[in-house]
């Protein structure tokens with residue numbers, strides 16, 4: 001999939017502008033505060049209905065107006081669609097002018113975002129790494145989000161009971177429901193991590209892998225009954241602490257380089273190797289979905305040395321990437337220079 005153009009009005013510092021993209025490598029460059037990240041944020045918003053920077057949508061509206069409008073032309077093989085978003089009090093998404101939802105939009109438009117401002121968190125913070133893997137899995141397995149939503153809702157109910165100091169007997173029926181959902185979620189994550197590690201191994205000559213550390217551990221083959229009995233074993237402790245203590249919401253993932261955790265390496269090494277993981281995911285996405293997502297790379301060159309920049313810019317074969325930087329690189333197919341308004 002390719003975003004060929006985007007029209008943005010009343011969004012962040014962008015009054016009204018239109019940008020045209022190449023189907024391969026695009027670089028948006030310009031001074032600090034020129035609006036580079038804002039363009040990526042607008043593109044991301046069309047594919048996920050939210051920002052990657054802030055929770056409050058009203059913060060994205062230009063300070064001089066009270067609504068924003070974004071519209072993009074997307075092409076997929078020979079199909080062409082428009083995806084747009086409007087915000088004034090509420091955000092709406094439209095596919096070809098009809099109100100639409102994320103699941104439908106993601107069939108036409110899916111972005112993968114890599115931001116240089118928080119990549120460390122995706123390596124060092126357990127909840128962030130889990131969030132990154134979850135977002136990857138959503139991209140390639142649309143059922144996953146349904147399992148996760150059902151699981152989260154059952155977990156909320158169970159935690160409510162635990163807060164109310166209920167008995168083991170009362171928890172049992174929730175553990176039953178949860179155990180079946182747990183197994184599906186764990187199976188999907190295990191399969192995904194295997195596929196992603198294979199992709200990394202096949203693509204790059206580095207000893208880099210992600211290790212999945214499920215919160216529910218067992219040497220035996222996972223089954224609903226086995227998970228149920230493990231959940232039941234934890235009930236007395238859960239009642240004592242008044243919250244759920246095991247389950248996929250507490251799963252861990254750790255990235256290893258040469259069998260050492262990546263979090264112990266230098267900033268540049270961390271960023272470069274995390275980018276390799278993103279590229280491997282994009283290749284896996286292409287294999288499973290028969291199309292590339294659009295890769296958004298904010299401040300792609302910060303903390304990366306020139307040798308690794310060359311490796312990165314020389315890569316990205318057929319997919320569309322939209323990168324930003326304060327620097328100009330002529331190896332991109334299209335350069336979009338932003339000027340900062342005084």
Ligand SMILES: Nc1ncnc2c1ncn2[C@@H]1O[C@H](COP(=O)(O)OP(=O)(O)OP(=O)(O)O)[C@@H](O)[C@H]1O
Nearest residue numbers: 012013032033034035036037038059060061062063
């Ligand atoms: N709601 C808003 N209304 C108007 N301007 C805003 C709004 N939100 C942010 N800005 C401003 O928009 C400008 C562009 O921000 P953006 O983060 O896109 O810049 P950038 O080009 O990515 O800069 P850098 O190189 O520092 O990353 C900033 O000056 C910011 O203060």
Ligand SMILES: [Mg+2]
Nearest residue numbers: 036037038299
């Ligand atoms: Mg920026």
